[in-house]
Amino acid sequence: VKSGVNxxxxxxxxxxxxxxxxxxxxxxxxxxxxxxxxxxRLAAKHGYAPDxxxxxxxxxxxxxxxxxxxxxxxxxxxxxxxxxxFSEASRYRHLGVEVVYRPTPHLAIxxxxxxxxVIQSGVRGLIVTPGDPAALAPLIDEAELEHNxxxxxxxxxxxxxxxxxxxxxxxxxxGQMAAELLAxxxxxxxxxxxxxxxxxxxxHCRKVAGFSQMFPRYCRGGTIxxxxxxxxxxxxxxxxxxxxxxxxxxxxxxVSTAISLAVCRALQSLHLQRSVKVVATDLFAEMMPYIExxxxxxxxxxxxxxxxxTAVRLLIDHILHGTPLPSACPIRPTIVMRSILTAxxxxxxxxxxxxxxxxxxx
Amino acid sequence: VKSGVNxxxxxxxxxxxxxxxxxxxxxxxxxxxxxxxxxxRLAAKHGYAPDxxxxxxxxxxxxxxxxxxxxxxxxxxxxxxxxxxFSEASRYRHLGVEVVYRPTPHLAIxxxxxxxxVIQSGVRGLIVTPGDPAALAPLIDEAELEHNxxxxxxxxxxxxxxxxxxxxxxxxxxGQMAAELLAxxxxxxxxxxxxxxxxxxxxHCRKVAGFSQMFPRYCRGGTIxxxxxxxxxxxxxxxxxxxxxxxxxxxxxxVSTAISLAVCRALQSLHLQRSVKVVATDLFAEMMPYIExxxxxxxxxxxxxxxxxTAVRLLIDHILHGTPLPSACPIRPTIVMRSILTAxxxxxxxxxxxxxxxxxxx
DNA sequence: CTGAAAGCGCTAACAA
DNA sequence: TTGTTAGCGCTTTCAG
Numbered sequence: 001v002k003s004g005v006n007x008x009x010x011x012x013x014x015x016x017x018x019x020x021x022x023x024x025x026x027x028x029x030x031x032x033x034x035x036x037x038x039x040x041r042l043a044a045k046h047g048y049a050p051d052x053x054x055x056x057x058x059x060x061x062x063x064x065x066x067x068x069x070x071x072x073x074x075x076x077x078x079x080x081x082x083x084x085x086f087s088e089a090s091r092y093r094h095l096g097v098e099v100v101y102r103p104t105p106h107l108a109i110x111x112x113x114x115x116x117x118v119i120q121s122g123v124r125g126l127i128v129t130p131g132d133p134a135a136l137a138p139l140i141d142e143a144e145l146e147h148n149x150x151x152x153x154x155x156x157x158x159x160x161x162x163x164x165x166x167x168x169x170x171x172x173x174x175g176q177m178a179a180e181l182l183a184x185x186x187x188x189x190x191x192x193x194x195x196x197x198x199x200x201x202x203x204h205c206r207k208v209a210g211f212s213q214m215f216p217r218y219c220r221g222g223t224i225x226x227x228x229x230x231x232x233x234x235x236x237x238x239x240x241x242x243x244x245x246x247x248x249x250x251x252x253x254x255v256s257t258a259i260s261l262a263v264c265r266a267l268q269s270l271h272l273q274r275s276v277k278v279v280a281t282d283l284f285a286e287m288m289p290y291i292e293x294x295x296x297x298x299x300x301x302x303x304x305x306x307x308x309x310t311a312v313r314l315l316i317d318h319i320l321h322g323t324p325l326p327s328a329c330p331i332r333p334t335i336v337m338r339s340i341l342t343a344x345x346x347x348x349x350x351x352x353x354x355x356x357x358x359x360x361x362x
Numbered sequence: 363v364k365s366g367v368n369x370x371x372x373x374x375x376x377x378x379x380x381x382x383x384x385x386x387x388x389x390x391x392x393x394x395x396x397x398x399x400x401x402x403r404l405a406a407k408h409g410y411a412p413d414x415x416x417x418x419x420x421x422x423x424x425x426x427x428x429x430x431x432x433x434x435x436x437x438x439x440x441x442x443x444x445x446x447x448f449s450e451a452s453r454y455r456h457l458g459v460e461v462v463y464r465p466t467p468h469l470a471i472x473x474x475x476x477x478x479x480v481i482q483s484g485v486r487g488l489i490v491t492p493g494d495p496a497a498l499a500p501l502i503d504e505a506e507l508e509h510n511x512x513x514x515x516x517x518x519x520x521x522x523x524x525x526x527x528x529x530x531x532x533x534x535x536x537g538q539m540a541a542e543l544l545a546x547x548x549x550x551x552x553x554x555x556x557x558x559x560x561x562x563x564x565x566h567c568r569k570v571a572g573f574s575q576m577f578p579r580y581c582r583g584g585t586i587x588x589x590x591x592x593x594x595x596x597x598x599x600x601x602x603x604x605x606x607x608x609x610x611x612x613x614x615x616x617v618s619t620a621i622s623l624a625v626c627r628a629l630q631s632l633h634l635q636r637s638v639k640v641v642a643t644d645l646f647a648e649m650m651p652y653i654e655x656x657x658x659x660x661x662x663x664x665x666x667x668x669x670x671x672t673a674v675r676l677l678i679d680h681i682l683h684g685t686p687l688p689s690a691c692p693i694r695p696t697i698v699m700r701s702i703l704t705a706x707x708x709x710x711x712x713x714x715x716x717x718x719x720x721x722x723x724x
Numbered sequence: 725c726t727g728a729a730a731g732c733g734c735t736a737a738c739a740a
Numbered sequence: 741t742t743g744t745t746a747g748c749g750c751t752t753t754c755a756g
Contacts, residue, residue, distance in 0.1 A: 006749060017727045022751065030725055053456045054749030056415045057732045062751095091679070094415045173705050180701040184546070214701065317453070332705050335697040339542040339576065343535050343694050368733060379743045384735065394741060416733035419748045424735095 004047040013046070014039050025050070052320045056095040063098045066125040066315055067118045069111070070154075072103035075232065075258035076284045077304050078129065081154060084308025085127060092316055099312075107131035107232060108198060112139060119143040125315040126151045127308075130158035131201055137161035150318060150325065152311045155304070156203035164318075167311045167329045169302040171203045174333050175210025175256065178279045181298050181335070182252045183218030185277045190222045191250045195241060197232040197257035207256040207281075225250055230259065237262035238269075245270055251277065258282040260299070264290045283336050283344060291338055301334040301344075366409040375408070376401050387412070414682045418457040425460045428487040428677055429480045431473070432516075434465035437594065437620035438646045439666050440491065443516060446670025447489060454678055461674075469493035469594060470560060474501060481505040487677040488513045489670075492520035493563055499523035512680060512687065514673045517666070518565035526680075529673045529691045531664040533565045536695050537572025537618065540641045543660050543697070544614045545580030547639045552584045553612045557603060559594040559619035569618040569643075587612055592621065599624035600631075607632055613639065620644040622661070626652045645698050645706060653700055663696040663706075 007025075011018040016035060023031045024039035025048075031039075042048075068085050070078040082101065089099045100123060104114050108131030115128060116139050126149050130136045133156075140161035143149040153166035182192060194211060197204045208227055215222050225248040230237035237259045245266065253276055255263050260280035267273045273295040280287065280299040290296045310329055317323040336344065369387075373380040378397060385393045386401035387410075393401075404410075430447050432440040444463065451461045462485060466476050470493030477490060478501050488511050492498045495518075502523035505511040515528035544554060556573060559566045570589055577584050587610040592599035599621045607628065615638055617625050622642035629635045635657040642649065642661040652658045672691055679685040698706065 008749075018750085019728075019752085020726055023726085026751090032725060035725085051419075051456055051749055053415050053418050054732090055751075057413075057419055057734090057748090058750045058752085060732060091683075094413055094683075170705060173702055176701040177699070180699055218701075321453075321456075330705060332696060333702065334694060337539070337542055339538040339580075340535055340695065343532060343692060370733075380734085381736090381744070382742055385742085388735090392741060397741080413733055416748090417735075419732090419750095420734045420736085422748060 004049055006051070007048075010039070010043060010046065010048050013042050049322065052095065060096055063096045064319065065098045065100050065121075065123045066127065066312065067100045067102055067121070067123040069102050069104060069114055069118060069126065069128040071107045071109075071129065071131065072105060074106065075282070077155070077258045077282050077302075080304035081129075081308040081311075084305035084310075085312050086308075087305075088309040088312040089316075092312075092320075095316075095320060097316060104131075107201065111136055115139050115143075119147050119149055123149060124319055125149060127154055127311045127315070129153065129155045130161075131156070131198065133158035133160060133202055134200070150315060152315060152325075154307050154311045155302075156201050159202065165314060165325045165327055165329060167307050167314070167331065168203065169300075169307075169331045169333045171206035172210035174281070174300055174302070175207040175212070175254075176214040177300055177333060177335070178207075178254045178256070178281075179211045179214035180218050181279050182254060182277060183215060183222065185279075185297055186219060186222075186251050188220040188222070190219055190252055191248070192222065192224050192252045192254060193241070193244055193248070193250045194224055194227045195237065195253060195255045195257075195259065195263055196227060196229055197259065199227075199229050204257055211254050211256070230262075232257055232259055234259065234262040238266050241266040242269060245272065245276075251275075253278045255280045258284070260290070260296060261286055264295050267295065288341060288345075291336065291341060294338075297337070299336045301336045303331055303334065307331055366411055368413070369410075372401070372405060372408065372410050375404050411684065414457065422458055425458045426681065427460045427462050427483075427485045428489065428674065429462045429464055429483070429485040431464050431466060431476055431480060431488065431490040433469045433471075433491065433493065434467060436468065437644070439517070439620045439644050439664075442666035443491075443670040446667035446672075447674050448670075449667075450671040450674035451678075454674075454682075457678075457682060459678060466493075469563065473498055477501050477505075481509050481511055485511060486681055487511060489516055489673045489677070491515065491517045492523075493518070493560065495520035495522060495564055496562070512677060514677060514687075516669050516673045517664075518563050521564065527676060527687045527689055527691060529669050529676070529693065530565065531662075531669075531693045531695045533568035534572035536643070536662055536664070537569040537574070537616075538576040539662055539695060539697070540569075540616045540618070540643075541573045541576035542580050543641050544616060544639060545577065545584065547641075547659055548581060548584075548613050550582040550584070552581055552614055553610070554584065554586050554614045554616060555603070555606055555610070555612045556586055556589045557599065557615060557617045557619075557621065557625055558589060558591055559621065561589075561591050566619055573616055573618070592624075594619055594621055596621065596624040600628050603628040604631060607634065607638075613637075615640045617642045620646070622652070622658060623648055626657050629657065650703060650707075653698065653703060656700075659699070661698045663698045665693055665696065669693055 007018050011021045021039050024036040089097050102114050102118050104111050112135050137160045140151050140163050143151050144162050151163040153163050157166040196208050199205050228240045228244050230240050241263050278296045280296050283299050283301045318325050369380050369383050373383045383401050386398040451459050464476050464480050466472050474497050499522045502513050502525050505513050506524050513525040515525050519528040558570050561567050590602045590606050592602050603625050640658045642658045645661050645663045680687050
């Protein structure tokens with residue numbers, strides 16, 4: 001089961017002791033530069049890779065910590081990401097992996113504060129959802145460049161920063177799928193209302209762009225009456241959607257963020273739930289009745305649990321095994337309709353808010 | 363980073379040496395029964411769990427082998443499962459995990475022969491797609507009960523056997539989704555042809571059942587003209603579908619196995635590709651043009667790569683960390699349409715037949 | 725600046 | 741039947 005050389009063989013090859021090899025390989029001080037160069041050259045030549053098992057065994061006391069900064073508890077979406085992160089991280093407990101959870105009160109609220117504190121705390125990786133990418137970019141750069149922290153964006157990207165990678169459903173594709181679905185459900189010339197969260201959050205903005213671009217192409221004569229930006233607050237969403245619907249009647253609504261309950265309630269209050277087709281985003285327990293009764297015709301699920309899992313996997317593989325990080329890690333969106341709802345329920349049920357499945361994600 | 367007790371503490375607690383504790387815990391011979399009981403009781407009481415890292419380090423020479431029995435190269439579907447298995451297994455190389463690939467020539471062909479050989483070869487786990495579950499069940503039982511091999515069925519189940527678990531898209535749900543989709547695409551009273559592989563293979567049989575059950579409910583007056591069983595052979599499929607279409611004109615086709623190319627060709631040969639809506643199963647490079655040009659309206663993707671990955675994960679977690687195996691591990695089916703096709707293409711391209719993405723699966 | 729040696733938790737070979 | 745001990749590959753401390 002051995003592949004390359006080990007540290008002892010390397011020491012023999014270099015004609016030094018394993019202590020010196022260790023120092024050279026791990027950039028520790030106290031090695032003559034010449035010696036270090038020699039060791040590194042030999043290591044590269046023989047494809048030396050440290051055995052993570054042995055390493056873990058010997059440094060068990062030094063935990064490998066990964067920070068997690070997400071909006072707290074709303075939408076549930078972020079809780080599922082968190083669950084995915086913790087679940088995956090727990091599989092590496094024996095390798096000393098620990099997650100430091102540092103939630104923010106809401107998307108884009110006190111983000112910078114929380115993140116700047118976390119990058120001072122000696123973590124090796126950071127998983128974060130940038131709600132306000134412009135404000136966060138300098139901090140992410142600082143983490144990457146000055147603190148040698150690998151930053152992974154999850155659920156939304158911060159493309160102006162130097163984050164190592166991002167894990168998310170491609171928001172363009174997401175919007176395009178919504179467009180294709182609504183176009184299939186509605187006749188030519190359909191009028192659509194788009195509801196979103198924060199247009200400055202990249203994920204939200206690009207979903208709207210993808211939708212706007214493709215809807216007129218999939219639906220002959222189709223138009224978008226307006227784009228409502230309601231900041232993921234239920235009450236704000238309810239009010240704005242009601243007003244918009246009164247102003248401009250539509251046949252379809254695309255909700256590009258996890259705020260569809262407020263939209264459904266607004267529709268009900270105007271008795272429009274039968275006559276307007278809704279394509280939503282994400283999935284959580286409270287949405288299910290609306291899918292079952294047809295208020296929501298389809299929803300585009302972005303598997304937050306898997307996103308969390310994936311972010312951890314990338315980080316661990318990179319930090320522990322040196323696997324290079326891909327520049328992006330797209331998660332495939334899933335269309336949820338009535339017939340597939342059973343696959344999204346947890347068999348046992350029980351705890352509130354956890355009805356949406358993670359079974360298939362292990 | 364330490365959780366429970368370790369073997370040394372346990373030895374102290376039991377008033378014996380670590381050698382004896384090791385013997386007791388691992389059912390090795392040469393311990394007085396009384397001593398063994400005592401050690402086991404104490405281990406349970408203090409939640410002792412061996413550190414897989416240390417174990418791996420000390421027995422590196424004893425590989426932990428997992429066998430993989432799948433149909434070879436056709437449909438490509440199985441190759442993706444294989445890729446998922448190898449990819450995930452490689453992440454545990456440092457723990458001594460190895461995959462032994464023992465393909466069968468075709469689904470249900472020479473299965474028993476290959477499997478019976480493999481269970482004699484000292485593997486700890488077996489991942490298998492039972493094409494002929496009735497014939498395979500006794501062998502699976504033998505592996506589980508006599509050889510202490512954990513058997514995981516993948517892509518299809520063998521419910522009459524005592525396999526530890528199975529990983530697969532719920533075939534009922536799969537069929538139901540196809541029904542909901544076709545019902546949405548077609549007017550009331552639509553007539554449907556169903557094309558399948560082997561009705562004795564559980565996965566195929568149940569898909570057809572799910573479809574047959576739900577289609578009439580989603581589509582008023584909808585009927586199924588006939589079910590064609592074509593054994594996953596392209597030529598057989600082509601011929602039988604042509605005959606069926608001539609016999610009974612239909613508006614829609616549900617192809618419940620990865621044989622849709624042959625179906626598309628049959629449609630083309632009769633110039634019916636514009637007038638018949640096809641809902642297919644699975645996805646591979648050669649299908650993409652048919653999805654783009656609308657011959658196939660949607661396909662239900664069963665993420666074979668993820669199925670392979672998942673099977674390995676379950677096995678490793680169980681064998682290495684003692685995680686109990688779930689009785690089933692459903693994979694969520696994904697609807698593929700034109701707008702999401704880009705997410706299924708590999709960016710680099712290159713090798714034939716590998717165009718379908720595994721990016722998001724890591 | 726470098727070498728030697730003591731562990732990390734476990735297995736396996738050897739002693740008693 | 742049990743105890744003792746030498747590693748597995750790496751980090752880290754203590755000598756030189």
